[in-house]
Amino acid sequence: MRKGTEAAVMIGLTALDQVFKAVTAHKRIELIPGVLRLNYTENRGFSMGLFDGAVSVALVLSLLVFIGLVLALARLPRDSRFRLPLLCMCAGALGNLIDRIFLGYVRDMIELLFVRFYIFNIADMCVTLGAAACAVILFFPERGRRA
Secondary structure (H helix, E strand, C coil): CHHHHHHHHHHHHHHHHHHHHHHHHCCEEEECCCEEEEEEEEECCHHHHHCCCCHHHHHHHHHHHHHHHHHHHHCCCCCCCCCHHHHHHHHHHHHHHHHHHHCCCCEHHHHHHHHCCEEEEEHHHHHHHHHHHHHHHHHHCCCCCCC
C-alpha cells in the first residue's frame, strides 16, 4: 500500500469516527430491537472503564498508545501484512485521542443489547479489529510471506 493510500485510510477512518460521534451525540435510538442501540455516553476513563475519572491519566495513556502505534507502523516494511491492521489501530487511537484532547472524555454510543458489554464507538472497533487481525496474522502465518 502506498503512503498516500495509507494516509487516506487513516484519515478516512478517523473522520468516520468523528462524524458518527457528532451525529449520534446525546441520542438513544434502538436500531435493531433486542440487538443494537445507539446510547450516547461519555467515557471519562480509559478502555473498559479503567482509570474512570482520571482524565489526565487517560489522555497521557492514549497519547502514548498512539505514538507507539505510529512508531511501530513506521518500522514495518512496505509489504508487511501488519500495515493495514496497524493503520486501523492508529485511526482508532487517534479518534479517541481527539475526543480526549478537545472534550476531556470519549464519546461512546454503540450498545449491544444481546450481551452485557461496554458501550463503544467506531474508534474502539478499529482498534479491536486491527488487534484481532494482527493476532490472526501472527498465529496463522502464510508460508513464504513476509510478516
